[in-house]
Amino acid sequence: MEWTNEQLIETARVVAKYEGEKAAQLLNELATRFDCALAATRTACAQRDALAAENAGMKSKLMFWDAESPEAPYDTPEEIAEAWALNYNEEIEVQVAARLPNRVYRVCESWDQQCKLELVDGVDVQTPATDAFLAEVRAQGVEMVTYRLKQFIDDGDFVGDEVPLIAGCIDVAADMAAQIRQGAAL
Template identity: 35%
Template sequence: MQLNVMPLSELLTTANNYATSIKELGIYSDLVKELCIRLDAGSIARREITKQRDALAAENAALKAAIKDVTDSAEEVEYEGYFTFVVNPDAVHSGVDLIEGETPATDAFIAEQRAQGAEACVKALATSDDDDFTDAPNICANVAAKLRQGGAA
């Protein structure tokens, strides 16, 4: 059995099976089981994040393509002595339809970001010394500022 070429799911199953059969090692068996559980959870989370990333990338690519179609259809023309750009109306309409359409992956991502911001605000309020919540607006504003700067709140 070559562990270095074994797929992660098979490695986790094998390790968990061995850990279950090791009775005399006690704590080490429990440690291996816990590692298997956490690695498996991390693997599942990674797959889910990859799916989300791929869905966002697909939506982003479609939106970029619509913009490119509009700009590619543009041509400079002279009208009454002035130069202007004319674009293909079909490209504009399809681009508008796409932009105004559904973007479920983007919408879900934004909703998740908002939820995480709300959770960070709740955590900051719960761990603050502001027992009567009179300073709650300032605490939440500080959390929002930290999140906007890309830091953890």
């Protein structure tokens, strides 16, 4: 008989009711951790699938040119190699661009040799899964600094007036990590 993950978790919790206190605690703890690990795995798989879909979408918009003769685009580099009848181990330089609609921008601010533009017509490429993934990585980086500062306080590395200041920085960093995540969700 092959059991599902959910059946294993539920069985461990049922068996825990009939075991001694220590064994019951252990079984319940294992079931809880397995359940959490399963949820985290499902979330990671969903994120992976979303990133893969975005990646495939972006790759499907690519077009290629022979760098030496860029008159017409090709759908794949293989088409260029076939058109030039290349032999084994020969190399060809290929230029790559994305097939995206043209965009119209307007200069909304200008100073010295710099400009700020706004999109007037067309669409920017949207990559919400990638944006969310990168926001999570950034937020985790901020949290790593927060964790390290907490360790310094716990270890007594800061003294006197420094402790409240560092504790305030920890609070600001925790808020910043939450804002980074929230910004990606908008």
